[in-house]
Amino acid sequence: MRQGPERRRERREPVFDGAEPTDVGLRLSRGDRAGGAMARPGRDEERGRRRRRPRRRSLVGRLVSWTLVVAIWGAIGVAAILAYHATQLPPIDQLAVPKRPPNVAILASDGTLLANRGETGGRTVSLRELPPYLPNAFVAIEDRRFYGHFGIDPLGIARAAFRNLTSRGVAQGGSTLTQQLAKNLFLTQERTASRKIQEAILALWLEHRYTKDQILELYLNRVYFGAGAYGVEAAAQRYYGKPAREVTVAEAATLAGLVQAPSRLAPNRNPEAARARAELVLAAMADEGYIRPEQHKAALLEPAEPRRRAGAGSANYAADLVMDVLDDFVGTVETDISVKTTIDPGLQAAAERALTEELAQKGTKFGVGQGAFVAMRPDGALRALVGGRNYAESQFNRATSARRQPGSAFKPFVYLAALEAGLGPDTVREDGPISVRGWSPENYSRDYRGPVTLRDALALSLNTVAVRLGLEVGPKRVVQVARRLGIASPLQPNASIALGTSEVSPIELVGAYAAFANGGFGVVPYVIAEVTGPGGKVIYRRKEGGLGRVVDSAAVAAMNGMMRETLLTGTARRAEIPGFEAAGKTGTSQDFRDAWFIGYTGNLVAGVWLGNDDGTPTKKVSGGNLPVEVWSRFMKAALQGTQPVPPPNLGAARVASASGARGRTANAQPDPLGEFFGRLFGD
Structure with missing residues (x-):
């Protein structure tokens, strides 16, 4: 029969590819249910293999899968990069916001700001x-x-990246x-x-450690505004000459815009x-609701105008x-402090104006390029200090650091020594030729008057x-007398000292x-009245006091009368002030290198020096002309x-008689015993 071999072959076929008998029975029963007769073994095997083969994923599925893989590995990579760079920073538990360098706010006697000193240029302010x-x-x-x-602002980063790409450069x-604070x-x-x-x-650490307001306050006190100004207080003073609390909306917008590029956007x-x-900035403020429409409009109509010559005024000399003497009173400065000085802003401006205008008008004609001015109360409190004609061009303080020959402005110490030795204003001495070991001093006029009183000799x-x-x-x-009155510079005790050949500084001469x-x-001339720290805590306050009495009252009366005569009939007649009785003395060094006038009333003592830094002679500037005019x-x-x-x-x-300051006769000689001890112990 034709079917016989087929059946025999069927019986010789191996059982389904290693399947368990139960599996075969199960599959046969399913086949019977499905088709009524068992399928041929070859086809069933093929179907089984198709069932076990995984389905191919769609394109979208594969993209999602690969995106997930890349994201995982990207996260691992980012974490590794962050971990690496984190190791280059100090340990988090050791991180601390660096202390801001301390600022010294130097105030005038009325509390207005004269200058800031320190690395930041201004004090710390709170929100x-x-x-x-x-x-x-x-x-x-x-x-x-x-x-x-x-x-970190992901939206901001994305926006900036998009704008930078579309603008083909770094636009934002x-x-x-x-x-930025970090x-x-x-x-x-x-x-x-x-x-x-x-x-x-x-930045993440800062946000974890501080509140938003604290971060903003730190930022406002640390950000750089150019011209050596760190923080809004320094910037407000630098560009507008006012504290940050007083800036207008327009000025605030200008300062906020400045931090993007301080050198390029400086308003001055x-x-x-x-x-x-x-x-x-104003538009952004209006969009965010930080200013009202009328404020926005007003700021556009009246834009901010920077202060001219910011930081270049003569008050910087004071x-x-x-800063030169502050350490002596408070030691090392570690926090912001305020130093209240004795400087009067009005007098400081008047002194600067008097000196600079005189030099501008007559400096070229008379060949004089520099000057210094010192004014103080009779108790030594400095009221004005000008160390040169232009602080921006030269910070050398000629009022305190320059030592020049005072010329005849030193003579009051000679005459005071004579009064204390027993002579009086009406004592007569000979004005005539004199020779001291080959040195023959002459008068400015190169003539001689013969017998003259000390009063006239000093006035002339x-x-x-x-x-x-x-x-x-x-x-x-x-x-010795000069030292007692406050001259600290080296003095040579020789014959020429009577003509002021030893150099002194303007501030010590005015102080004397x-x-x-x-x-x-x-x-002792002083400029610091009080120093306060954070919260107004008083660190130092000057107490009343001085060197005590250094001149007998009778000798003072005689000297004042003699130096009063200098303004009435002597070399300083141009210095007379209507309504005020003043006294003083002119001084001119050899070859007109230095010209001085020191004058005073009972209210104020002031002194002027004019000359050239390199010591070259002027064109006959004497104490009786330009310095007197400035004074x-x-x-x-x-x-x-x-x-x-x-x-x-x-x-x-x-009304003093010719008996002198101590009741001696006009021709009285020095006290021999006093002279002996003076020569024995010197100065």
């Missing part, structure tokens, strides 16, 4: 001190989602305020991927660019003096009489004359509206 629109200006233009992100940054506190300004990663890590250097940037500044008196009392006695103005009490111009402004106070005991000096 509560500032008008709300000032910090909001920075938020509006630099980081609109500042209060919503966690230190994606850093948040927190990231960079300013911990990192350098280099533009590298490594720095940006570390910046992000540190590029006002057009600064104004354009400020308009963008500020420099403060006769050199021969001064030299005779110096030799009579002894050069060491002259040095203060003893005549206050009735005979020595002073008179200042004193008329300084004393306006004040009650006239004459030099002490001036009335007694007018």
